[in-house]
Amino acid sequence: ETGVTQTPRHLVMGMTNKKSLKCEQHLGHNAMYWYKQSAKKPLELMFVYSLEERVENNSVPSRFSPECPNSSHLFLHLHTLQPEDSALYLCASSQDRIGTGFGEKLFFGSGTQLSVL
Amino acid sequence: AQSVAQPEDQVNVAEGNPLTVKCTYSVSGNPYLFWYVQYPNRGLQFLLKYITGDNLVKGSYGFEAEFNKSQTSFHLKKPSALVSDSALYFCAVRDRGSTLGRLYFGRGTQLTVWP
Numbered sequence: 372e373t374g375v376t377q378t379p380r381h382l383v384m385g386m387t388n389k390k391s392l393k394c395e396q397h398l399g400h401n402a403m404y405w406y407k408q409s410a411k412k413p414l415e416l417m418f419v420y421s422l423e424e425r426v427e428n429n430s431v432p433s434r435f436s437p438e439c440p441n442s443s444h445l446f447l448h449l450h451t452l453q454p455e456d457s458a459l460y461l462c463a464s465s466q467d468r469i470g471t472g473f474g475e476k477l478f479f480g481s482g483t484q485l486s487v488l
Numbered sequence: 489a490q491s492v493a494q495p496e497d498q499v500n501v502a503e504g505n506p507l508t509v510k511c512t513y514s515v516s517g518n519p520y521l522f523w524y525v526q527y528p529n530r531g532l533q534f535l536l537k538y539i540t541g542d543n544l545v546k547g548s549y550g551f552e553a554e555f556n557k558s559q560t561s562f563h564l565k566k567p568s569a570l571v572s573d574s575a576l577y578f579c580a581v582r583d584r585g586s587t588l589g590r591l592y593f594g595r596g597t598q599l600t601v602w603p
Contacts, residue, residue, distance in 0.1 A: 416590060
């Protein structure tokens with residue numbers, strides 16, 4: 372195991388539902404990330420948090436709302452999603468500081484496979 | 489714009505044979521280059537990175553990668569493939585000038601090693 376735990380592993384939701392994805396890292400890292408993995412497409416960086424402060428929002432629709440209450444936990448709140456949002460959502464963490472190798476070596480969780488009906 | 493290209497969706501090789509997974513990059517300055525591997529039902533795992541120095545970089549599980557500046561390539565290689573190497577491999581690049589260190593990933597290459 373990489374030390375990054377994501378729950379749930381699988382999630383099926385309707386377009387009107389509200390759900391949350393959870394990520395917890397046990398590595399003492401200071402940065403956490405959400406990535407979206409769709410079949411045959413590059414991984415898409417969604418959000419970056421450094422020391423609990425959001426440092427990047429990669430033009431993600433507002434129906435995705437991240438929350439980072441502390442350096443060990445990261446959430447992705449979902450509401451009124453679309454079928455095209457179905458994908459594997461990966462959480463990652465790293466021990467870096469902005470400007471000095473930030474985000475180089477990432478430790479990923481196993482992901483949440485999301486299906487939007 | 490920074491990007492990487494993995495021209496092959498699928499690579500098949502027999503166990504014991506050498507393998508190569510291709511990657512080319514495009515960055516505005518000098519690159520940091522990475523390879524990650526994803527086993528079934530798992531997240532990505534770091535394999536190796538090129539920052540500077542020797543063009544041949546050694547990584548985990550016997551993998552190595554060769555940086556070629558003139559061809560803007562960073563191909564992943566292993567002299568003798570194992571069935572357990574079967575996985576999805578991602579190349580990634582970061583512009584040295586980027587303060588946020590954002591990684592740009594390729595689409596991935598599915599490696600299948602036949603026994």
